[in-house]
Amino acid sequence: MKNLFVITVTYTKPLDIIDAILPEHRAFLQKGYEAGILLASGPMNPRVGGIILGIFKDTKEAMEFTAKDPYAKNNAASYQVVEFTPVKHTESLSAFLQ
DSSP, rough: OEEEEEEEEEEOOOOHHHHHHHHHHHHHHHHHHTTTTTEEEEOSSSSSEEEEEEEOOHHHHHHHHTTTSHHHHTOEEEEEEEEEEESOOOGGHHHHOO
């Protein structure tokens, strides 16, 4: 079974700048979904950042992924990566975790 990673994205620029970068950010995330490494993503409530859930080889690989995010490239966000082992999960995650 693979470990999951929770990436917390914290905006470091005003929302008007975040919104200007948002289409490029979502296109970047779409590539992660197409590669089979992302499970879910979306904004926090209140909108001070976002959350990305995915599978990576290790924390270093997850951080390398975040470095390619348009938010990171525009110095518009900071990232925290948390790795965890999903010992209990819904059956629908089984294929994703294998």
